[in-house]
Amino acid sequence: MTHSSNDNKNSNESWYPSELELQRQKVRSQQSRKRIAIATSSSVLVLGGLVLFIISSPGWELFKQTYFDIEYGIEVLPIVAKGITTNIRLTIIASILITILALLLALARTSKAAALTPFRILATVYVDIFRGVPLLLVILLVGFGVPALGIRGLTGNVLVLGTLAVVLTYSAYVAEVFRSGILSIHPSQRAAARSLGLTQAQAMRYVILPQAIRRVIPPLLNDLVALIKDTGLVSILGVIDAVRAAQIQTSKTFNYTPYIVAAILFLMITIPLTRITDRALQKSIAQQNSQGTT
Amino acid sequence: MRPVLSIEKVRKSFGQNTVLGEVSLQVPEHTATVLIGASGSGKSTLLRCINLLEQIDDGAIYLDEKEITSPLVNVDEARMRMGIVFQSFNLFPHMRVIDNITLAPIKVHKVKKEQARAEAKILLEKFGLLDKAEEFPDRLSGGQQQRVAIIRSIATHPRALLLDEITSALDPVLVNEVLAAITELKQEGMTMVIATHEMNFAHQVANEVCFLHNGFIAERGPAAQVLQDPQDIRTKEFLRKVSLN
Structure with missing residues (x-):
C-alpha cells in the first residue's frame, strides 16, 4: 500500500513499513513478474505464429512483389504524397465549413422560437436526407449533377464540387453530434441562466453551448478522422488525391504497392489523431465525473 | 408597508397532481418569509412559480404591484428583478x-x-x-x-431573493457558513422568500413563517408564534417530527 494522502506529515516521517507489508510487497512483485512473463510468451507465440503462417504460404513471394515492392514504393512516394496534400487541404476547408453549417443546423433544431419554425423543419429534413444517403452517391450526384444543370457561373471544378458533397453529408452527422451535446446539458443550467434574466438566446450562447461543445469534442475528433479517410472518395470525380494518384500508378504497372503507400500516408495522419481523440475523451470523462450532477 | 411580492390565489398542478391550491401570500419590503413543510408540500413549486420557471394555472403574482404572471409581461425583464438560489447550486x-x-x-x-x-x-x-x-x-x-x-x-x-432549500445538499458544518451569509443579507434589508428545513435558521431570520401542507398554507404568522406555539394540529405534528431528527 502506498500512502497517497499525507495529511499528517509529522507521523509519516517516522513510519516504516511493517513486516506484514514488506511480505505483501514481495508477493505482489512476484505476481507481477509472472504476469509479464505470461503476456510476453503468449504474444510471441500468437503474433510470431501469424507471421510465420503468412510468410510460409505458397503465394508469399508474389504477394510481396505486388504489394510490398519497397524500391517501387519509394519511387511513387512523392507522387502519392503530392496527392495526399489534396486530401489534407480538402479536409481543412471542409471541416471549417462543416462546423459552421452543423452548428447552425443543431441550433435550428433545438431552438423553440416561433420565428425559427421553418428553419427547424428544413434542418430536420436536411439531416434526415443527408444522414441517410451514402456519401459516394452524394459525391456522384453533386459532382456530375450540378455541372449538368448548366447554370452559368456555377463551377465545374470537380475539387470544389467534391468538397461541397462532403460538406453536405458531414454537416448532417456533425449537426447531430452538436445537438446531442446541447441536449445533454442538464436543464438546471438553463433554469439558472434564465433565472438571472438571460434570454433564451443568451442562455444558449453563454451557458449551454460552451459546455455542450466541450462535451462533444471527442466525438467530433472521431468524425474528423472519418472525414480525412472519406475525402479519398472524391477521387471518383477525377480529383487527383492520394487514392487517385496511387490508382494511376498501379494501372501503369499492375503493382499494388502505391496503394500500400497511400494507406501508410493516411495512417500517418489518422493514428496520431485517434490518440489525441482518446486522450480528449479520457479528459472529458474525468471532468464530467468530477463535476457530478451540478 | 407595501408588499414587494404579492401572491394571490395561486394554483399549480402537474397533471392530476395538485401541488398548489389557492396559495396567497404577501411579502413586505425588507422582510423574510420562510416556507416550511414536508417534502412535496409545494414550497419549491411556489418559488419556481414566483420566478416564472413554472407557469401557474390560476391566480396572480405581483412584483412591486405589477402583475408578472400576465402573458403580456416580458419574462426576462421580470426575472431580472428577482434572484433565485437553488438547492443544487447550478453554477x-x-x-x-x-x-x-x-x-x-x-x-x-x-x-x-x-x-x-x-x-x-x-x-x-x-x-x-x-x-x-x-x-x-x-x-x-x-x-x-x-x-x-x-x-x-x-x-x-x-428586488426579492428566493432561496430554495439552499442548504439541503450540504453537510452540517457547511450549512452554517451559508446561513450566516443569508442572515447578513437579511440585516441589510434584502426582501426574501426562503424554503428551508432548518428550523433554527427559520426562527432566526423569519419575519413570517408559513407552514405549507399539501399545497395549502395551513398556518402562517410571526416566526415565534408558528414555531413555538403552533395552533394547527398539522403544524404541531410536523414540528414534532422535525425536532425528533
Whole structure:
C-alpha cells in the first residue's frame, strides 16, 4: 500500500513499513513478474505464429512483389504524397465549413422560437436526407449533377464540387453530434441562466453551448478522422488525391504497392489523431465525473 | 408597508397532481418569509412559480404591484428583478467564479465589465471568497459554491431573493457558513422568500413563517408564534417530527 494522502506529515516521517507489508510487497512483485512473463510468451507465440503462417504460404513471394515492392514504393512516394496534400487541404476547408453549417443546423433544431419554425423543419429534413444517403452517391450526384444543370457561373471544378458533397453529408452527422451535446446539458443550467434574466438566446450562447461543445469534442475528433479517410472518395470525380494518384500508378504497372503507400500516408495522419481523440475523451470523462450532477 | 411580492390565489398542478391550491401570500419590503413543510408540500413549486420557471394555472403574482404572471409581461425583464438560489447550486462549471457572478450584470443589465468585476469583488470579499475569484466552481467546497450562487443572484440587485432549500445538499458544518451569509443579507434589508428545513435558521431570520401542507398554507404568522406555539394540529405534528431528527 502506498500512502497517497499525507495529511499528517509529522507521523509519516517516522513510519516504516511493517513486516506484514514488506511480505505483501514481495508477493505482489512476484505476481507481477509472472504476469509479464505470461503476456510476453503468449504474444510471441500468437503474433510470431501469424507471421510465420503468412510468410510460409505458397503465394508469399508474389504477394510481396505486388504489394510490398519497397524500391517501387519509394519511387511513387512523392507522387502519392503530392496527392495526399489534396486530401489534407480538402479536409481543412471542409471541416471549417462543416462546423459552421452543423452548428447552425443543431441550433435550428433545438431552438423553440416561433420565428425559427421553418428553419427547424428544413434542418430536420436536411439531416434526415443527408444522414441517410451514402456519401459516394452524394459525391456522384453533386459532382456530375450540378455541372449538368448548366447554370452559368456555377463551377465545374470537380475539387470544389467534391468538397461541397462532403460538406453536405458531414454537416448532417456533425449537426447531430452538436445537438446531442446541447441536449445533454442538464436543464438546471438553463433554469439558472434564465433565472438571472438571460434570454433564451443568451442562455444558449453563454451557458449551454460552451459546455455542450466541450462535451462533444471527442466525438467530433472521431468524425474528423472519418472525414480525412472519406475525402479519398472524391477521387471518383477525377480529383487527383492520394487514392487517385496511387490508382494511376498501379494501372501503369499492375503493382499494388502505391496503394500500400497511400494507406501508410493516411495512417500517418489518422493514428496520431485517434490518440489525441482518446486522450480528449479520457479528459472529458474525468471532468464530467468530477463535476457530478451540478 | 407595501408588499414587494404579492401572491394571490395561486394554483399549480402537474397533471392530476395538485401541488398548489389557492396559495396567497404577501411579502413586505425588507422582510423574510420562510416556507416550511414536508417534502412535496409545494414550497419549491411556489418559488419556481414566483420566478416564472413554472407557469401557474390560476391566480396572480405581483412584483412591486405589477402583475408578472400576465402573458403580456416580458419574462426576462421580470426575472431580472428577482434572484433565485437553488438547492443544487447550478453554477456554470465552464466559467470562473468571477465570470459566473458578472455574466448577468454584463449581458443582461449592460453594466461595464470593469465595474461589474469590481462590484463582484466587493461581494466576494464580504462573503470571504475573494481568493476564489479566479477558480472554477469544481475547485470549491459545497458551502463555497452555494455562497457564490448567492452572490451571483444578488449581483443584479434584485428586488426579492428566493432561496430554495439552499442548504439541503450540504453537510452540517457547511450549512452554517451559508446561513450566516443569508442572515447578513437579511440585516441589510434584502426582501426574501426562503424554503428551508432548518428550523433554527427559520426562527432566526423569519419575519413570517408559513407552514405549507399539501399545497395549502395551513398556518402562517410571526416566526415565534408558528414555531413555538403552533395552533394547527398539522403544524404541531410536523414540528414534532422535525425536532425528533
